[in-house]
Amino acid sequence: MFRGLYTAVSSMQTNQKMLDIASNNMANVNTTGFKKDVIISETFPETLIKKINGQLPTEAVKLDGKLEVSRDGEGFQLATERGFFTVNSPMGTSYSRELKFTVDENGYLRTYSRNIQGQIDTSEGNFVLDGQGRRIQVGNNDIDINETGQLMANGAVVADLIHRPATNTIGTINSGRRFERTHINFIQGTLDETGNNLNFAINGSGFFKVGTPNGEMYTRNGSFTLSQNGQIVTSEGYPLLGQNGPITLANTDFQLGTRGQVIANGQVVDQFDMINVSNVNNLDKHGQSYYVVREGLQIEETPFEGEILQGFLEGSNINPINEMINMINIMRSYESSNRVVKAYDDILQRAANDVGKL
Amino acid sequence: MRALWTAASGMKAQQLNMDTISNNLANVNTTSYKRQKVEFKDLLYANLRTTNLNDGQGSPVNLQVGHGVMPVATSRMFTTGNLERTDNPFDMGISGDGFFVIEDPSGNRFYTRDGNFKLSVEFDEMRLVTSDGYTVVSDFDDAIYFEEGMKDITVNESGLITAETQDGEIEEIATIALAKFINNEGLEAVGKNLYKETVASGEPIYMEEEERTSDIMQYYLETSNVQIVDEMVRLITAQRAYEINSKTIQTADEMLGMANNLRR
Numbered sequence: 224m225f226r227g228l229y230t231a232v233s234s235m236q237t238n239q240k241m242l243d244i245a246s247n248n249m250a251n252v253n254t255t256g257f258k259k260d261v262i263i264s265e266t267f268p269e270t271l272i273k274k275i276n277g278q279l280p281t282e283a284v285k286l287d288g289k290l291e292v293s294r295d296g297e298g299f300q301l302a303t304e305r306g307f308f309t310v311n312s313p314m315g316t317s318y319s320r321e322l323k324f325t326v327d328e329n330g331y332l333r334t335y336s337r338n339i340q341g342q343i344d345t346s347e348g349n350f351v352l353d354g355q356g357r358r359i360q361v362g363n364n365d366i367d368i369n370e371t372g373q374l375m376a377n378g379a380v381v382a383d384l385i386h387r388p389a390t391n392t393i394g395t396i397n398s399g400r401r402f403e404r405t406h407i408n409f410i411q412g413t414l415d416e417t418g419n420n421l422n423f424a425i426n427g428s429g430f431f432k433v434g435t436p437n438g439e440m441y442t443r444n445g446s447f448t449l450s451q452n453g454q455i456v457t458s459e460g461y462p463l464l465g466q467n468g469p470i471t472l473a474n475t476d477f478q479l480g481t482r483g484q485v486i487a488n489g490q491v492v493d494q495f496d497m498i499n500v501s502n503v504n505n506l507d508k509h510g511q512s513y514y515v516v517r518e519g520l521q522i523e524e525t526p527f528e529g530e531i532l533q534g535f536l537e538g539s540n541i542n543p544i545n546e547m548i549n550m551i552n553i554m555r556s557y558e559s560s561n562r563v564v565k566a567y568d569d570i571l572q573r574a575a576n577d578v579g580k581l
Numbered sequence: 582m583r584a585l586w587t588a589a590s591g592m593k594a595q596q597l598n599m600d601t602i603s604n605n606l607a608n609v610n611t612t613s614y615k616r617q618k619v620e621f622k623d624l625l626y627a628n629l630r631t632t633n634l635n636d637g638q639g640s641p642v643n644l645q646v647g648h649g650v651m652p653v654a655t656s657r658m659f660t661t662g663n664l665e666r667t668d669n670p671f672d673m674g675i676s677g678d679g680f681f682v683i684e685d686p687s688g689n690r691f692y693t694r695d696g697n698f699k700l701s702v703e704f705d706e707m708r709l710v711t712s713d714g715y716t717v718v719s720d721f722d723d724a725i726y727f728e729e730g731m732k733d734i735t736v737n738e739s740g741l742i743t744a745e746t747q748d749g750e751i752e753e754i755a756t757i758a759l760a761k762f763i764n765n766e767g768l769e770a771v772g773k774n775l776y777k778e779t780v781a782s783g784e785p786i787y788m789e790e791e792e793r794t795s796d797i798m799q800y801y802l803e804t805s806n807v808q809i810v811d812e813m814v815r816l817i818t819a820q821r822a823y824e825i826n827s828k829t830i831q832t833a834d835e836m837l838g839m840a841n842n843l844r845r
Contacts, residue, residue, distance in 0.1 A: 247647035250591030
């Protein structure tokens with residue numbers, strides 16, 4: 224019927240899911256060690272619109288125009304006035320006049336984003352296609368772009384990045400937005416002093432390892448107690464893991480070194496088996512403040528470099544102000560899409576009732 | 582609208598938080614009261630989609646929606662309160678991690694750090710009891726009796742009670758029993774400043790007189806370890822967290838209202 228009607232509705236559905244995530248963040252504003260979820264939504268692919276009949280536009284697609292190339296560290300940023308760049312998005316080929324890409328570990332050209340540490344991340348990127356719709360692989364050669372938009376590797380032309388559509392193309396359009404994925408934001412939470420010997424907070428990145436019936440899980444929630452047999456356990460009774468499995472103490476009178484050394488009566492009796500994960504995007508939340516490795520993926524461990532503070536707990540990293548603003552945004556965006564749907568409804572109502580009235 | 586239920590779980594959790602804080606504040610002057618704290622954890626997550634639709638890429642994608650928050654435990658903080666001098670010879674504070682052992686008339690054992698003891702008169706003897714009339718237990722698993730006319734009752738650091746009899750002799754009466762637990766947080770509070778052992782706390786470990794890690798201080802009572810300022814800050818955060826979750830409910834409600842009004 225009307226393309227825009229479905230576009231507006233897709234935006235409303237996305238906003239509803241976004242509110243679900245935002246409300247979970249807000250519900251956990253006081254949860255120890257909670258890390259907020261960030262929503263990533265993406266537009267549907269930009270498709271080409273063509274003129275069906277009548278006069279062709281005098282300036283269809285510029286075949287000669289500027290091509291701007293700039294570097295962003297490892298990445299390239301291109302902007303063209305002629306033709307379109309094409310990428311293979313999860314829902315089909317998308318056309319655009321601008322492109323940011325880098326070479327991933329398998330030698331493919333892909334779009335990228337930057338993570339919290341500012342490093343380039345291509346794990347969720349879309350593949351860049353050449354003018355004929357094929358993925359481009361350059362291996363680990365040095366690449367460059369010439370002024371006609373061709374990709375050079377070691378001085379030889381590998382592919383033409385620019386797709387030149389038929390002359391009756393008048394531009395691009397996308398038909399909505401979808402909720403693509405969530406991303407856990409591992410920024411440090413506040414450090415709250417509790418004075419309890421069995422409360423630990425991690426300052427810096429890293430996780431406590433906990434042995435559960437479903438295997439090892441990781442957590443930032445350092446609120447532990449002693450079990451009746453003297454093991455350091457979580458509120459579910461799962462043991463905190465040290466160098467040789469669960470850590471056993473005679474009583475709660477012990478000190479903790481900043482690297483997790485357990486010192487009782489002046490002797491180091493054990494050390495927490497901390498884990499630091501470099502690719503935190505491969506972790507899933509399991510609930511009860513635990514993280515697990517996503518099925519089918521591996522994690523890369525790096526040495527633990529944070530410090531552990533005894534007598535502190537890490538608070539939630541939810542900032543209520545940001546979440547409120549986020550929620551207002553969601554609601555108003557929902558409202559404006561809602562208005563669009565209403566406007567379409569008015570138009571349809573006229574078509575149904577007023578056309579043909581005398 | 583999952584958001585409605587998620588926010589409701591947030592409000593319920595903050596209500597419990599509020600109940601705990603108000604109980605702490607109510608007990609700000611209770612002898613040897615130990616403050617409690619609610620601990621929260623996030624609820625289960627629903628994985629809405631686990632693979633990327635990118636053909637050939639097939640890497641699983643994070644798309645997790647949480648269901649809110651739940652209280653998992655109320656933990657008690659066994660930090661020592663201040664020891665305040667009262668000048669009453671039957672007031673005893675504990676410096677260290679021990680507990681007095683108390684027995685009620687039906688023979689149930691309880692443990693307390695409240696050393697505000699009294700004498701209860703029976704025939705021509707006096708028994709050492711708590712303010713509820715429960716017996717204070719000695720090292721011999723027995724009640725502690727004083728004879729009529731005893732004076733200058735002193736309790737040394739290891740709990741040995743001595744008194745001057747009517748004949749002017751110093752007599753050793755008994756030693757007050759002290760027990761400790763491997764996990765204090767596992768103790769169950771039963772009111773009247775008393776705790777009961779549970780599976781989580783482990784069995785009481787009776788401390789021999791020679792190897793006590795706790796000292797008994799006569800003429801002192803341990804105050805509540807509630808810090809008003811800390812509780813006030815918690816009160817404010819709990820109230821605001823409650824409020825923020827009610828705003829989420831309002832937002833979800835308004836969005837539902839808009840959807841309902843699409844069709845006039």
